[in-house]
Amino acid sequence: MNFCNRCLYPENHALNIILDEQGVCSGCRVHEEKYQIDWTTKEKELDALLSQYKGRTGSSYDCVIPVVGTGDDFFVVDLVKNKYGLNPLLVTYNTHFSTKVGVRNLARLITELDCDHMMSTVGPDTIKEICKITLKKFGDMYWHVLAGSQTFPVQVATKLDIPLIIWGVNGWLDQVGMFSHHDRVEMTKKVRKEHAMRGVDAEALIGVSDKVTHKDLQAFTYPSDAQLEKSRVRGLYIGNYVFWDSQKQIENAITKFGYETHSQERTYNTYESIHCFNNASVHDYIKYLKFGYAKVSDHVARDIRLKRISKADGISLIKRYLNVKPKALQLFLDWVGISEEEFVSCIDPFRDPAAWQKMDDGSWFCKGSVLEAAINLHTGQELEVVDPREYKQTDLLEDQTAFNEYILLGRTYMDKRNYKAVEG
Structure with missing residues (x-):
């Protein structure tokens, strides 16, 4: 598997990328337009x-x-x-x-x-x-x-x-x-x-x-x-029509409107996908099981392009989150009414052979991920980090540590005393 010399995206990206003669992907080249x-x-x-x-x-x-x-x-x-x-x-x-x-x-x-x-x-x-x-x-x-x-x-x-x-x-x-x-x-x-x-x-x-x-x-x-x-x-x-920068935009929403952020199991980004139990968990886990990369790869690629993290830091983040099995998986299986074995059997036929290899014992080995690749940190295509930023974790108005139920329609409040969320 080849990876972009700049942002670490794999060449088997589901949306298709092109690596040029410098080994830099089409996503990075279009980002340069910004x-x-x-x-x-x-x-x-x-x-x-x-x-x-x-x-x-x-x-x-x-x-x-x-x-x-x-x-x-x-x-x-x-x-x-x-x-x-x-x-x-x-x-x-x-x-x-x-x-x-x-x-x-x-x-x-x-x-x-x-x-x-x-x-x-x-x-x-x-x-x-x-x-x-x-x-x-x-x-x-x-x-x-x-x-x-x-x-x-x-x-x-x-x-x-x-x-x-x-x-x-x-x-x-x-x-x-x-x-x-x-x-x-x-x-x-x-x-x-x-x-x-x-x-x-x-x-x-x-x-x-x-x-x-x-x-x-x-x-x-x-x-x-x-x-x-x-x-x-x-x-x-x-x-x-505008310089799209999610991190800055959401930090403005935190300051201006009180937007709440939340930590996630499969990425370091606390700003995006937090509205959904499955976007950055089960859905993202499936992406990994099929292609060998995941949402953390998306976030690393973008933050490298925006000159906020180094290539080495990006690799460390991907290694930390890429193969994490989400706790939310069991919630989804119980909700939809299938077993984990049935779930895996549905995914296996769609594993990309460029990323996954089935072993003699029936297990799968992710041969085509950053975890297994010998990444060259000094190809000459690296970007200098000029705007390092951390994703903020705001206080939550209500505990969200349990993975026990989806919310179809829910009562909401923007402060703890609104709608008698707490007594007093």
Whole structure:
């Protein structure tokens, strides 16, 4: 396995990367654009774009913004509403995997920024059955989250005649350099299916189980071409127009809005994915079992590119978190109703042979990870650390150490005495 000489990403990245003649990946090369672009000009371009949608007659909302309550959501909503003056409708696909801190942060987002909000919640039994289907067919328990979160906003926009959806960062650009900032790629039906959903649309689940019908898949069914043509919905990525820096953005949300952060089992980043029990745990563990890298690799790559940690520090962090088996796995298995053996048997057919080798005794050996590679720390492509930062751990308003239940819908509060969370 070859690794990027700069950010340590493996060449078998699921989103595809290209290593150039210097052994530097396409994600790093596109990241270099951030230091070359005139962002003032880009922001003026964004202002001109958004002004076309501001104060439209016949509608209460200027745009739709998909949110789950992450720190980046605070940044986007604050920017769109308070800097550019649009009136957004916030929309959320309920993942069924919510954490207490995640529920509070979402409520905090809606409250602090004073926005209207809609949520889509699919029946729990349907979600459990879909998880079983996608685990067996694709080795993926998180398909419904990706499908729902990128379908519901478009459904709302088309039904309410809101022609603009504003997304945060284009992950395929930011992680692997699939696009350039100059391409101004927008979110479309094609992008959603080919990249976010790995080419698998809702129709692929029909006929696999008699418990899942067309009606059950409504939440994951994209509007028709006729509906899209009539509504003229477009999806803009804010990351094409501002220097996207999650760590700084979320630190601002901590200071300005009281955003809560939380430690995680499989990464050192305390800011992201904390709204969900599974994003950085079971879902991420599956990524490791399939490809030999994980979310900690994503965070290390980004922090190296932003000149915040060294390559050596990055390797140490990956070694610390990469093969951690999450405690949340048993919670997921109990919730979905399968054994760990069944779970592993669903994943095994999808292990990348470039990363994993099956041994004679039936066990698996991860031959293609940073843990096993002889990484050269001095290739000449390393970046100097100029902005070292640590991820902050805020005080939590409520204990979240137990991994004993998901929250479907929960009571929330932004201080300990609100809604009588404590007596007095």
